[in-house]
Each structure stands twice: as C-alpha cells, then as structure tokens.
Amino acid sequence: MKRILFLCTGNSARSQLAEAAMRHLAGNGVEVCSAGMRPEGVDPRVYEALAEQGIDSSGLESLSVQDLADQHFDTVITLCDKASDECALFADSDALLHWDFKDPKPLPGLKPFRDTLDALIARISLFLMLNGTESTSAMGPVELFKVMSDPLRLKILMIIEDEQWVTVSDLVESLGVSQPKVSRHLALLRDSGVLETRREGQWIFYRYTENLPVWVRHVFTTVRNGNPGIINQEKLQLSQLQQRKVPDNRSVKV
Known part of the structure; x- marks a missing residue:
C-alpha cells in the first residue's frame, strides 16, 4: 500500500x-x-x-x-x-x-x-x-521531450492524437515529405515505446502504444489542445485523401 x-x-x-x-x-x-x-x-x-x-x-x-x-x-x-x-x-x-x-x-x-x-x-x-496506474515503460521526461523536440515527429504525434490510427501513406501525403523520412521517424517513435503497429493485409497502422504511461498521454493531449492550429494544414490534406484506409477488428500486432 x-x-x-x-x-x-x-x-x-x-x-x-x-x-x-x-x-x-x-x-x-x-x-x-x-x-x-x-x-x-x-x-x-x-x-x-x-x-x-x-x-x-x-x-x-x-x-x-x-x-x-x-x-x-x-x-x-x-x-x-x-x-x-x-x-x-x-x-x-x-x-x-x-x-x-x-x-x-x-x-x-x-x-x-x-x-x-x-x-x-x-x-x-x-x-x-x-x-494511479503502474507502467512498465522506461520512458522518462528526458526521453519524452527528446522525442517531441523534432518538429516532424511532433506533428506525427499530434496527427495520431487526433486520428488514433495512421498509415505511412497518410503521413507522407499530409506532411508532404518522403516515405523514407517518415519511416525513419516512425521507427524511432516505435523503438522509444511511444508507438506500436498493427497489420491488416498489406497495410500497417501506427498508433500510441497501449501501455503508454498516463502522464505521457496527458502531455500529448495538453500539447494538442494548447496548440489547436499546429496541424491545420496536415488535417486539411488528410481530409482530401480518397478512399483512405482505416483499421477493422481483424487487426493484429506486428
């Protein structure tokens, strides 16, 4: 106790x-x-x-x-x-x-x-x-703010804060950067324990990891709500995508 x-x-x-x-x-x-x-x-x-x-x-x-x-x-x-x-x-x-x-x-x-x-x-x-919840994550404030210090990674996190799930192609189109660059940042976020992936056929979706500490989620939510215009253009780009892929209940971790 x-x-x-x-x-x-x-x-x-x-x-x-x-x-x-x-x-x-x-x-x-x-x-x-x-x-x-x-x-x-x-x-x-x-x-x-x-x-x-x-x-x-x-x-x-x-x-x-x-x-x-x-x-x-x-x-x-x-x-x-x-x-x-x-x-x-x-x-x-x-x-x-x-x-x-x-x-x-x-x-x-x-x-x-x-x-x-x-x-x-x-x-x-x-x-x-x-x-109130015990977490096995090794992420601390230094690691978190290092992850968030890159403007592109921050936008990726804010897009996921809104959308919950995204694919690499979603991010490439909305951010206007190359796929290799997006993939490098996603790999870093995954290796740091912030993101996890799920596969459906040929599609891989990224989202916040399930065991992300509550205080980290709170930081992401606070940043998003405190800077409501931070991903305006990216949101507009996403809204214009045709037949955007979304996950279904058959998704599995990869």
Missing part, C-alpha cells in the same frame, strides 16, 4: 484538508497522513468545509513532523514554503513534491477553506490520474 504524507507549518488547515481529500479520492489503496513543524490543532472550519463536500473528517488530528520522522512514505507533499525544508527528514521517499497553497486560516469566514479544498481536490485528482 502506498503511503502519502502532507506537510505544512501548523497542520491545522491545508494539510488537514489535503489528508481528508486524498483519503476520500484515493480510497483504500493509499494510506494518508499529515503533520506540521509546529502543530496548532485542527481549525474548526476544516470540518465544515469537508462536511459540505461529503468528505469524512473522522480521525483528523494535528501531529508534529517529529512524530513521523522515523517512518517511510512513498510520497511527501509540502503545502507551504516553510515546510519544504522538512522534506530532509524523509530523504528515502520515492517522491518529494511541493504544492504551494495560501494559508486560509488568517482570512475570515468559511469561503477561504472552501476555495482551498476545491483547489486541493483538483490537484489531488490530477495526481491520482497521472500516478
């Missing part, structure tokens, strides 16, 4: 909200704790904000980071700058993250706690989406 620790100064607001929200969203597959350098007790508004969202707040307590210093956590997430130095107490953790959230305690009323909880839920949901 994965163990996650949230740290902030007083362990009274941000880290308490994060602990309850993570436990609520992650379910039984994750053990969640929180602590602070100078525990101040749980602010009553924490319970109100959590209750409004239907999130269980039972078991929340304000702990000192020293109480947990001898324990191992897979991920340690600090929620304020003052707590970031405390990561040194958990040097054996697999991941040390910093999410900078403004302390809602000095602000009046319940709204600052509601806003903080909403922002934490969004960040935790993204974290769980990107880290």
Whole structure:
C-alpha cells in the first residue's frame, strides 16, 4: 500500500484538508497522513468545509513532523514554503513534491477553506490520474521531450492524437515529405515505446502504444489542445485523401 504524507507549518488547515481529500479520492489503496513543524490543532472550519463536500473528517488530528520522522512514505507533499525544508527528514521517499497553497486560516469566514479544498481536490485528482496506474515503460521526461523536440515527429504525434490510427501513406501525403523520412521517424517513435503497429493485409497502422504511461498521454493531449492550429494544414490534406484506409477488428500486432 502506498503511503502519502502532507506537510505544512501548523497542520491545522491545508494539510488537514489535503489528508481528508486524498483519503476520500484515493480510497483504500493509499494510506494518508499529515503533520506540521509546529502543530496548532485542527481549525474548526476544516470540518465544515469537508462536511459540505461529503468528505469524512473522522480521525483528523494535528501531529508534529517529529512524530513521523522515523517512518517511510512513498510520497511527501509540502503545502507551504516553510515546510519544504522538512522534506530532509524523509530523504528515502520515492517522491518529494511541493504544492504551494495560501494559508486560509488568517482570512475570515468559511469561503477561504472552501476555495482551498476545491483547489486541493483538483490537484489531488490530477495526481491520482497521472500516478494511479503502474507502467512498465522506461520512458522518462528526458526521453519524452527528446522525442517531441523534432518538429516532424511532433506533428506525427499530434496527427495520431487526433486520428488514433495512421498509415505511412497518410503521413507522407499530409506532411508532404518522403516515405523514407517518415519511416525513419516512425521507427524511432516505435523503438522509444511511444508507438506500436498493427497489420491488416498489406497495410500497417501506427498508433500510441497501449501501455503508454498516463502522464505521457496527458502531455500529448495538453500539447494538442494548447496548440489547436499546429496541424491545420496536415488535417486539411488528410481530409482530401480518397478512399483512405482505416483499421477493422481483424487487426493484429506486428
């Protein structure tokens, strides 16, 4: 079972909200704790904000980071700058993250706690989406951005992001480059683990590999949506192709 620790100064607001929200969203597959350098007790508004969202707040307590210093956590997430130095107490953790959230305690009323909880839920949901599935892929950020650094390869990836399946001839026609050049880039993308192929008769189709890590897919989708005009001309060229070949259910990996 994965163990996650949230740290902030007083362990009274941000880290308490994060602990309850993570436990609520992650379910039984994750053990969640929180602590602070100078525990101040749980602010009553924490319970109100959590209750409004239907999130269980039972078991929340304000702990000192020293109480947990001898324990191992897979991920340690600090929620304020003052707590970031405390990561040194958990040097054996697999991941040390910093999410900078403004302390809602000095602000009046319940709204600052509601806003903080909403922002934490969004960040935790993204974290769980990107880290919730184990992958055997050896691809890391350096390898990914090296693959994406070539303009032609980037366009190939964006076309596949839209089309899901493409053939070499699709790419040759839409990109306006030679078949050997397209094939070289496709071979590199396949060797890197980004693409896989399926054969149907004489046709070979390329798509994203099935075991591509979720965070990599998220990067591709973000790049595509953040740059909507990046393959306009290529899309127009594809739309003009006559009798374009598409895969059917008989496809097999090659």
